[in-house]
Amino acid sequence: xxxxxxxxxxxxxxxxxxxxxxxxxxxxxxxxxxxxxxxxxxxxxxxxxxxxxxxxxxxxxxxxxxxxxxxxxxxxxxxxxxxxxxxxxxxxxxxxxxxxxxxxxxxxxxxxxxxxxxxxxxxxxxxxxxxxxxxxxxxxxxxxxxxxxxxxxxxxxxxxxxxxxxxxxxxxxxxxxxxxxxxxxxxxxxxxxxxxxxxxxxxxxxxxxxxxxxxxxxxxxxxxxxxxxxxxxxxxxxxxxxxxxxxxxxxxxxxxxxxxxxxxxxxxxxxxxxxxxxxxxxxxxxxxxxxxxxxxxxxxxxxxxxxxxxxxxxxxxxxxxxxxxxxxxxxxxxxxxxxxxxxxxxxxxxxxxxxxxxxxxxxxxxxxxx
Amino acid sequence: xxxxxxxxxxxxxxxxxxxxxxxxxxxxxxxxxxxxxxxxxxxxxxxxxxxxxxxxxxxxxxxxxxxxxxxxxxxxxxxxxxxxxxxxxxxxxxxxxxxxxxxxxxxxxxxxxxxxxxxxxxxxxxxxxxxxxxxxxxxxxxxxxxxxxxxxxxxxxxxxxxxxxxxxxxxxxxxxxxxxxxxxxxxxxxxxxxxxxxxxxxxxxxxxxxxxxxxxxxxxxxxxxxxxxxxxxxxxxxxxxxxxxxxxxxxxxxxxxx
Numbered sequence: 001x002x003x004x005x006x007x008x009x010x011x012x013x014x015x016x017x018x019x020x021x022x023x024x025x026x027x028x029x030x031x032x033x034x035x036x037x038x039x040x041x042x043x044x045x046x047x048x049x050x051x052x053x054x055x056x057x058x059x060x061x062x063x064x065x066x067x068x069x070x071x072x073x074x075x076x077x078x079x080x081x082x083x084x085x086x087x088x089x090x091x092x093x094x095x096x097x098x099x100x101x102x103x104x105x106x107x108x109x110x111x112x113x114x115x116x117x118x119x120x121x122x123x124x125x126x127x128x129x130x131x132x133x134x135x136x137x138x139x140x141x142x143x144x145x146x147x148x149x150x151x152x153x154x155x156x157x158x159x160x161x162x163x164x165x166x167x168x169x170x171x172x173x174x175x176x177x178x179x180x181x182x183x184x185x186x187x188x189x190x191x192x193x194x195x196x197x198x199x200x201x202x203x204x205x206x207x208x209x210x211x212x213x214x215x216x217x218x219x220x221x222x223x224x225x226x227x228x229x230x231x232x233x234x235x236x237x238x239x240x241x242x243x244x245x246x247x248x249x250x251x252x253x254x255x256x257x258x259x260x261x262x263x264x265x266x267x268x269x270x271x272x273x274x275x276x277x278x279x280x281x282x283x284x285x286x287x288x289x290x291x292x293x294x295x296x297x298x299x300x301x302x303x304x305x306x307x308x309x310x311x312x313x314x315x316x317x318x319x320x321x322x323x324x325x326x327x328x329x330x331x332x333x334x335x336x337x338x339x340x341x342x343x344x345x346x347x348x349x350x351x352x353x354x355x356x357x358x359x360x361x362x363x364x365x366x367x368x369x370x
Numbered sequence: 371x372x373x374x375x376x377x378x379x380x381x382x383x384x385x386x387x388x389x390x391x392x393x394x395x396x397x398x399x400x401x402x403x404x405x406x407x408x409x410x411x412x413x414x415x416x417x418x419x420x421x422x423x424x425x426x427x428x429x430x431x432x433x434x435x436x437x438x439x440x441x442x443x444x445x446x447x448x449x450x451x452x453x454x455x456x457x458x459x460x461x462x463x464x465x466x467x468x469x470x471x472x473x474x475x476x477x478x479x480x481x482x483x484x485x486x487x488x489x490x491x492x493x494x495x496x497x498x499x500x501x502x503x504x505x506x507x508x509x510x511x512x513x514x515x516x517x518x519x520x521x522x523x524x525x526x527x528x529x530x531x532x533x534x535x536x537x538x539x540x541x542x543x544x545x546x547x548x549x550x551x552x553x554x555x556x557x558x559x560x561x562x563x564x565x566x567x568x569x570x571x572x573x574x575x576x577x578x579x580x581x582x583x584x585x586x587x588x589x590x591x592x593x594x595x596x597x598x599x600x601x602x603x604x605x606x607x608x609x610x611x612x613x614x615x616x617x618x619x620x621x622x623x624x625x626x627x628x
Contacts, residue, residue, distance in 0.1 A: 033571065035544035058592065060549045077544050087540035260591075263583045264557035265532060269539035280528050285400040285519050296540055301532040302582040316583060351535070351547050351557045352592045 004218045005194045005210035007181075009070070012044050012192060015151070015179075015208035016115060022204075024113035024149055027083065029076065034062055036076035038083070041115055044070055055160040055233070055344065058353030068190065071116055071183045074159035075343050079121050079272035080114050084144045085128060085296075091140065091279065093291040101290075106139075113149035117177070119170035120162075120343040122152055124272035126176055130335045131275045140294065149200070152177035156224040160233035161344030163357055167236060169341045171228040179205060182221035193221040234344060234357045237364060242329040244364060249321065253363050258317035260352055265298035267346035267354070268323060273339050276304070299323050324356060374522070375408040377422035379443050381429030381436050382463055382491060386508040387454035388412055388428050394511050401515070404522055420446030424521055430456040430463060430491045437488070437497065444498035451517060452494045455507035455610040459579050462507075464491040464613035491613070502527065507577040507610035510562050531582040533557050534574050537565035546573055553593050555606060558584040558616070579611035586620035600628035 007015065019026050020042075030039030031048045041047065053073040054061045065072050094103045117125075125145075132141035155164070155171035164170030173180045178201035181192045193213050196202035268274040278297040283290045297304055300319045305311040313319050331339030340356070347355045378388050392413060394401060408418035425447035431440060444450060455461050466474065467490045475482040494500055504517055513529055520527035530536070534556035538545065546552040546568045554573035556565070560581040567574050580586070590603050598606075607621035 033544045033546075034549040037542065037544060058548055059551075060545075062549075077539075077549075078542065082542065087542075260585075260588050262533070262557040262585045262589055264535040264581075266535050266539065266545070266557070269536065282516075282528065283519065283523060285397060285404055285515065285522065287523060296536070298532070298536065301530070301536070303530065303532075316585065349545055349548055351545065351554075352588055 004213040005196075005205055006213035006217055007192045007194055007205075007208060007210045009044055009190065009192075011208050011210060012070070012181075015204060016041055016043060018204050018207040019113040019115070019149055019151075022113075022149070023111055025110040026113045026115060028115035028151075029071075029073070031062065035060060036062070036073055037078045038076075038080070038114075047071070047116065048073060052157070053159060055162075055348045056353070057161065057347050057355045058350055060348050067185050069183060069185055071153045071181075072157060074155060074157070074162055075118055075121065075345060077270050077345065077349050079270075079343075079345075080112075080117060080125055080148075081128065081272050083112055083114075084125070084148070085132070085141055085275060085277075086144075087296045089140055089294050091292040091294050093289070095290075096288045106143075109144045111147045111149075112144065113151070115151040117150050117152045118155055118343070119152060119173040120164045120167075120341040121272055122150065122173050122176040123164075123167075123169035123341040124343070125150075127273045127335065127337055127339065127341070128275060130337065131273075134335065149204070150177045150179075152180040154180060154182045154221075154225045154228075156183065156228050158228050158232045159344060159348075161347040161355075162232050162342065163234040163236050163344060164342040165229045165232045165235075166238060166357075167338060167340055167342030172225045177201070182225060184217065184220050184224065186220060191217060193217055234342075234347065234355070236340075236342065236357045236360060238338075241360060241364070242332055245325045245329040245360075248363050249325070251363055251366065253359070253366060254317040254321045256362070257320050257354060257359055258315060260354055261316045261320050262352060263300045263316050263319055264351060265300040266349050266351060267356075268298040268300060269296055270345040270349040271327075272343060272345065273327075273341065274298070278303070299326070320354075324359065327356075328360065373404065373406040374423035375418065375421070376405040377409040377420065377425040377443070377447065378412070379409070379425065379427050379439075381427070381440070381457070381494070382432040383429030383454065383456040383461065385412065385428070387457075387506070388426065390453075390509050390511040390514055391426070394515060397515050401518060405518075421448060422446055423448050424518070425450045427452045427457050427494055428454050430460045430493060431488070431497055432463060432491045433487050435486070440494060440497050449501050449521060450498070451502045451504060451521075452500050453504045453509050453514065455505065455577065455579060456491075457494045458503040458505055458614075459611040460491045460493050460613035462610050462612070465608060466491055467613055468608075493613070502529075504529065505560055505578040505611075506562050510564070513562055530561050532561055533581045534559045534561050534563070534565050534568070534578070537561045537563070538568050541565055541569065543568050546571060547596075551596060553596060553598050553602075553606065555589070557581075558586050558589050576607070576609055576611055576617065579614045580616040584616045586616050587623065590620060590624065600624040604628055 132138035152173040327339040555576040556574035560578040
């Protein structure tokens with residue numbers, strides 16, 4: 001830990017260069033296809049400069065800001081999960097030989113650096129660490145996770161579907177980063193207060209030419225983050241929620257959700273903590289080459305719970321219930337933490353705008369009447 | 371062991387799906403080496419009698435002759451796979467199922483009395499037992515190779531029946547409906563194309579037919595909230611897979627209200 005420092009935009013450019021020079025593939029928010037998604041960063045000009053996002057249930061729009069903020073938006077459909085737990089990865093490949101078979105080791109993954117990671121995303125990485133590394137180390141995740149460099153950005157303008165304050169994961173990053181930034185735009189003054197969370201974070205800040213922040217700058221940044229807490233687009237009442245859900249397995253509201261639910265799996269795929277994947281073994285036509293491929297799967301898919309005789313979660317109600325109760329209740333039993341970080345992606349990217357906070361509230365309110 | 375005999379047959383269709391087999395390019399020679407092409411008029415003049423170990427059937431059943439022919443093909447086939455939207459759902463020509471065919475023939479043909487056709491265009495599985503249905507308009511050649519590959523190795527084909535959304539998310543396409551307000555059938559459509567249209571900022575047209583648990587009316591309700599009228603909903607659902615039950619039933623609901 002070093003005292004709070006400050007960078008200007010050129011300093012941030014040097015920071016990206018420094019990460020690149022250390023052999024990282026630098027990733028961060030970029031604009032593509034009408035949304036902010038992770039992409040390669042060579043300089044701050046690759047960031048969504050002057051863009052913001054308007055988010056609501058089933059709706060996302062990019063809108064121009066009236067300033068040149070670099071981080072004036074919240075999270076898009078992707079998260080670091082896209083890279084740490086890839087959507088599709090060859091686990092191993094083998095080839096038949098005269099006396100058996102040989103196996104090729106998987107290629108060495110890149111060493112990623114993420115710039116602009118939000119506090120809820122840091123929390124999500126922490127949760128996936130428990131999932132993939134807590135017990136048996138998952139090689140696919142572990143080989144990508146170990147050695148990453150995380151530059152977090154505190155949130156000063158929460159989005160319409162954000163509820164990190166309810167889940168205790170934001171809007172300020174508290175741990176899990178190498179560097180954390182807060183962007184401040186005050187008239188013509190545009191700067192980033194910075195703190196390191198690791199020794200190499202401090203080194204990179206030095207390499208980027210960060211200088212000690214003035215008291216006023218530190219206060220301005222802290223005020224912005226503090227104000228953000230009260231400006232969340234959504235709230236989730238978490239007190240007793242896990243127990244409430246455990247006791248509500250036959251609640252009629254699951255059927256209500258099922259009328260709207262498309263079982264399309266979007267909520268699980270955009271969720272930064274959902275980790276399910278299937279493993280598929282394939283051969284080529286000759287039967288000489290074989291490989292095992294891991295792909296993102298979802299508890300909303302029919303085959304996910306398919307056993308002899310059929311899937312044991314055949315209805316949409318059963319699938320939604322499984323997802324939501326896992327996220328908010330069973331996750332505690334399994335991993336000792338909530339599975340939800342309050343990022344709001346499942347609300348925004350549900351094609352029909354199903355809102356986990358509203359569904360949880362509905363189950364709670366109807367409970368009280370009963 | 372002799373190579374399995376392959377037969378490729380077609381009914382009412384554009385030939386595009388069986389051409390996917392010839393479009394396999396690099397894999398074509400391997401396929402040709404693994405099977406004996408016994409009947410495949412698009413590829414070879416050599417016609418061998420049945421029975422066939424693996425039969426691929428393209429096209430829908432639209433004439434009295436088709437009705438007889440498909441029964442004979444079934445009788446001659448150990449393993450019968452239908453390929454493409456025509457064979458699996460009746461195809462775009464199933465739009466006739468909502469209209470009067472004899473009226474069409476009067477408009478189109480100088481001598482409609484020569485035309486012998488059925489009232490409806492129906493999928494092969496409505497008439498004979500089918501071992502596997504491979505969806506798509508056209509089918510995806512990689513899925514075709516997978517199905518042939520699975521047959522050759524005696525295993526279940528890895529052909530998912532979940533939504534197109536899964537493919538969009540895996541390839542990193544931002545949802546065109548959420549981010550751009552473009553109506554998209556992806557959430558109710560089966561994967562298989564690789565989410566091609568959304569990757570080019572187009573909504574999904576439903577070429578691979580209904581996904582495993584389609585909630586078409588819920589998606590339709592959302593489209594309405596986006597300003598899509600019932601007539602446009604009917605048109606969207608009555609495409610290449612119009613007669614697939616979930617699309618058909620939902621389109622009938624909107625047609626009544628339009």
